[in-house]
Amino acid sequence: MRVSNLTEKIDAVKRTIEEACLRSGRVPQDVLLVAVTKRFPEEVVEAAWENGLRAFGENYVQEGVKKIQGLKEKGITPEWHLIGHLQKNKARQAIRHFDWIETVDSKELLGRISRIAQEEKRRIRCLIQVNISMDPGKSGILPGDVEDILRYAANLEDSPVSIEGLMTITRYSQDPEAARKWFRALRELRDTIMESGTLPFNLKHLSMGMSNDYPVAIEEGATIVRVGQALFGPRE
Ligand SMILES: *Cc1c(COP(=O)(O)O)cnc(C)c1O
Secondary structure, three states, X not given: OOOOOHHHHHHXXXXXXXXXXXXXXXXXXXXXXXXXXXXXXXXXXXXXXXXXXXXXXXOXXXXXHHHHHHHHHOOOOOEEEEOOOOOHHHHHHHHHHOOEEEEEOOHHHHHHHHHHHHHHOXXXXXXXXXXXXXXXXXXXXXXXXXXXXXHHHHOOOOOOEXXXXXXXXXXXXXXXXXXXXXXXXXXXXXXXXXXXXXXOOOOOEEEOOOOOOHHHHHHOOOXXXXXXXXXXXXXX
């Protein structure tokens, strides 16, 4: 599979990121573009890597690990982000191969990640997934419970888990403005927690925004945007 005009699409997304930064008084170096390659084959990652992209996101552990291993054999070693729900029984595989787990959504899962990472001698960067819109059908910690899981994380001894911020997946809408209030709410939640000053973490990252609304997310403070289709075209 070949993505048509990949170089142009990558340039366009980077330009859009720069423009959103300019509008909001931010610098592009503070926004990490995670290219989401779920359901795209290895050669698409390879082409994106050749075009300079260095961070990739996958939703499913099995699909991701297969690509990660195949690409590693070719010397292609980007930073890999797990952005889909992590089932308990896949935690070990995920920890062995991914650098980031963006979808920590329970204390139980966090405890397990910490223990397994210790066993595997892997340092792992994590984000707490927040169900910011309190959507009944969505996974993620409810906003009111985020401090509680952070307190739990703070009490894990000698943990190789580094808690670096919050992540959210908002409901898809054609209107890029639809999610603005939720992006803002995630940032405000982060700011409130940090201002309380009682937790030993710097929650510097906010992972929010996808192809349809990443410029809005950047205006609201995203430091990680997860973009697939705007780079690679529609998924089958
Ligand atoms: C698929 C996916 C994305 C990317 O969506 P696009 O519409 O392809 O940009 C981002 N985040 C998560 C959690 C996803 O599942």
